[in-house]
Amino acid sequence: MNGNGAILSTKGIRKSFGPVQALDGVDLEVRRGEVLALVGDNGAGKSTLVKSISGIYTIDDGQFLWNGEPVTISGPGSATELGIATVYQDLALCDNLDVVANLFLGQEELVGPVRVLDETQMEQRSHELLEQLSVTIPSVRSEVGTLSGGQRQQVAVARSLLGEPKVVMLDEPTAALGVAQTKQVLALIKRLRERNLGVIVISHNLADVFEVADRIFVLRLGRKAGSFETAKTSEDQVVGAITGAELGNDRGEDEVRK
Secondary structure, three states, X not given: OXXXXXXXXXXXXXXXXXXXXXXXXXXXXXXXXXXXXXXXXXXXXXXXXXXXXXOOOOOOEEEEEEOOEEEOOOOHHHHHHHXXXXXXXXXXXXXXXEXXXXXXXXXXXXXOOOOEXXXXXXXXXXXXXXXXXXXXXXXXXXXXXXXXXXXXXXXXXXXXXXXXXXXXXXXXXXXXXXXXHHHHHHHHHHHHHHOOOEEEEEOOOHHHHHHHOOEEEEEEOOEEEEEEEHHHOOHHHHHHHHHOOOOOEOHHHHHHHO
């Protein structure tokens, strides 16, 4: 077990696309029961890092640690088996299916000798999961296409929890949402933390980041540009790290370990 409580760590992660060095020696860790915000300008490497952790991209160099032990992430399946779930910005929901069908898409529960869908069990589990997360929707039988953007985001997050992951990564979960819907999603992220999950959130919205994150990790041009404890830093410091005004500022990381 890692002494500092990190459930997932990356050590020296590198990833190139031809001549472009997208990630250059990135060290990152997320701990149980915390929200880690991953921020940076466009092209900083945020999505590449998340896709590397989730197994979509194969890294060129570096190491993943799970509970302090080296592991190999060779594809999305191995990331899922470890306990890593990812909700991408497109949500990958089927608008013409209801909430139950979307929650269990690809992992349907079957019953009987001819293996038919156990609709009753899936509906019951859907009610229980959404209730645990305090997600409010008209009905679990509502078509997803009729839901608001915030409700759709919450359904996508709920679906990621069916496999009982230990780490959940969210790619721009509040993008294009209104004020009320954003509040719903941020409240859900806090509930994920209350479930003792490690949560990584990519966001361009620093107001959202400062409301929900325990720590902030800044990427710039594929490298770590700063790591901050949210309660002990300011938005100006984070913006400085994003833009390059405070390159190499690791004070937040040091403060966390005190």
